[in-house]
Amino acid sequence: MARAPWVKTSGGEAGSRRRQRGRIRIEDVAELAGVSAITVSRVLRTPAIVAEDTRRRVDEAVDRLGYVPNLAAGTLASLKSRLVAVVVPTLRSSVYADTIQGLSDELSTAGYHLMVGYSGYSAELELSVFRAFMGRQPEAVVLTGVEHSPALRRLLRKRKLPTVEIWDLADDPIDIAVGFDNFAAGACVADHLAKAGVRHPAVLGSDPAREARAAKRLAGFTARCQARGLRAPVVEPLIDGMSPEEAESGFRRLVARAPDIDGLFCLNDALAIAAIMEARRLSIDVPGRMRIVGFGDFDLAAHVAPRLTTVRVPGHEMGRRAARRLLDRAEGRKRGQRVEDLSFELVQRESA
Amino acid sequence: MARAPWVKTSGGEAGSRRRQRGRIRIEDVAELAGVSAITVSRVLRTPAIVAEDTRRRVDEAVDRLGYVPNLAAGTLASLKSRLVAVVVPTLRSSVYADTIQGLSDELSTAGYHLMVGYSGYSAELELSVFRAFMGRQPEAVVLTGVEHSPALRRLLRKRKLPTVEIWDLADDPIDIAVGFDNFAAGACVADHLAKAGVRHPAVLGSDPAREARAAKRLAGFTARCQARGLRAPVVEPLIDGMSPEEAESGFRRLVARAPDIDGLFCLNDALAIAAIMEARRLSIDVPGRMRIVGFGDFDLAAHVAPRLTTVRVPGHEMGRRAARRLLDRAEGRKRGQRVEDLSFELVQRESA
DNA sequence: TTGTAGGCGTTATCAG
C-alpha cells in the first residue's frame, strides 16, 4: 500500500492529512448504507423523494455512525446558510430577550439558527456587528428600530437581504417592519393620566438622542398632553435609560424641580419601579399624590406595591411575527404588507 | 465567445450558473489587485507577512469591491469555524444575559462569534439544541451548570471539544469549569441571618429537581441552619423559579404555614423583590418582623424599599473568564486548573 | 515574499 497519504480514500483508511481525524462524512454513511452520497443527502433533507427501503438503510447508517452534516460545506454548496442575523440594542433588557426567544422558537423549528449581536444603542456599532456577521452568509436580518447607519441601509438593499425591522414602525422600511406605534403608546399614557385628573405631568427616561423609540414615546406623550391642555411635561432625561440607579436620583431631581407634579410617565418599567420605590422613601403617596405609569410590563410590574400601571408591548409576538414573515419569504411567498403594526395595551393597575 | 456557461471564468464575466450573481470572491479581489488569491487571504489574516506595497494594493481592492470573505468556505477549508456554541437555561433572566455579554465582549475581539441557544432548564433540550449546533462545527462549547445528559458528556469528551461549564463548580468537569460555589453561597446567607438573630428561617425558590444550582444554594443554606441550631427551614418550592407571580402566592402560603418565620432566603432577587412587596401588603415589617435575603443582585435590588440584601455573583466576569480560558486553549496554551472558583459576595443593605 | 495545486464536505445539475 505505498500510496501517497493524500490520495483520497473512501472511508475508514488513514485518509488525507488534512481531514480531521475521526470526523464522519456523508461519504462514510453512504458507504455503510450501500448508496451514494447524494442519496444520503436526500434522505436527510427531502426524505419523501427517497424509496422507503433505501431511506431506512440510510437512517440506520446515520444513527450508527452518529453522523452530523457539516453545515459549512452545505452552506457553500447550496448558497443557503440557514442562519438569521439579529442585532438588538442590548441583551440585558428582558424585553429584547423575549423577542429573541420568539424569533428562535419560530425559526428553530424551521431549521434556522440565530446569530445574535448587540449594538449598545449605537448605529455605528450596529453596522460593525452586522459586517462581522455578513461573512457567515445570513439569509435574513433582523434589526431593532428604524434608525440605522446609511451604509447599512445601502448594504442591505443592494444585497436584497430579507430584512425585518422590529420594535418600531417605519415610514420607509428597508424591507419589512414589524412593530408597534411608540408615539401612539406615549399618547395613550397621556390620555390615561389626563382622564385620571393629572394636570402637571412629568417624564423620566432615557436620553432621547440615544434611544429613538423612547424618544417617540416621549413625543407622543408630550403632544397629547398639549392637546389636552395639561401643563407641558417636565422631562428628566437619563443617560442610561435602563438604570434604576439613575431613576432614583432622577426622580428626586424631578420632585425638587417641580413639587407639584401629579403624574409621571417612566419610559420603561425598571425606571417606574425605581420611581415608585423612591416615592415611598420620600413619603409621596402613589397614586394619591402622584400617579405613575411605566412602559413594557416587566414581570415585576404586576407585583410591586402599589402594582404598576403600564403599557404591555408584544415582545415575544414581535419575534414570532418577524420570523414568520422571514420564513414566508424564504419559501418564496411574496412580501405582503411592508409595515405590520402590532398592538400595545395599557394595563391599568394601582399606580395610576 | 461560444463558451459553455458553466466554464469557470475569472471574475466579471457571466460565470457558472451556480455562482450567486454579484457575489464577490477572493479571486475577484486578487485580480483587481494583480496578485493571487492566496495573497489576498494572507493580507486579511496575517498582514504582517505580506509586503507593505502588496498589502496596500490588496486593501484598496477589498475596499473598492466591498469584499466580505465567505466564512463557510473558510471554515470548510481550514477546519476552523471561529464559532462558539453557548447554551443557557433561558435568555429571559438578566443573569445569563450578563454572562453572554461577557463572553461576547471577549470573544468578538478575537474574531469569534457566538451561537446562543437555551435549554429551558432541561438536559434533554440542552442536548437537542447542542446537536443542532454541532453541524456548524463550533470550536468550543459553553454550557450552564454541571448537570448534563450523559450522551452530551460522552459526545463532548469524544470530540475533545474545549468545553466550559459555567455558573457552578464541578467535581469532575467535562473539561473546564468556571463558576462559584452555590452551596457556600447558601451557607453564607444562613450565617448572615443567624447572626442577625433569625431563629425560624424559610426558603422561597425554584423546584430543586428542576434547577440544580438553586438546589445547591438551598442545601448549603439548610446545612448551615442546622449547624447553627436554627429550626429547620420551611421550604416553599415554586414551579417557575423566576416568577414573581408564584413568589407572591408562595410567600402567602409560607406565612400561613408558619406565621413565626423571621428570616427568608429567596433563591433569586426577582422572587425576593416580589416577597418584599407582598410583605408590605400583608403589613409584615421587613426587616423588623422578617428579614429577607435575595440572590443575584439584580439591578433593582438596591432600589426597592427596603433595599434588598442579597448575594452578588460574578455574571459578567464568568463570561469573560470562560472566554479567556477558551482563547488560551485555542492558542495552544495548556489547560491550566480545571475548576476556577470565582467569588460571590453578600451585599448587606436594608432588608436583612 | 508570493504562487500553484488540490482538497475541505456538501449539494445542484443532468443523465439514467
Added chain:
DNA sequence: CTGATAACGCCTACAA
C-alpha cells in the same frame, strides 16, 4: 428513484 460529476470559495501544503 438513484447516481456521476462538478462546482461552492477558501486555505493548507509545498514549491519557487
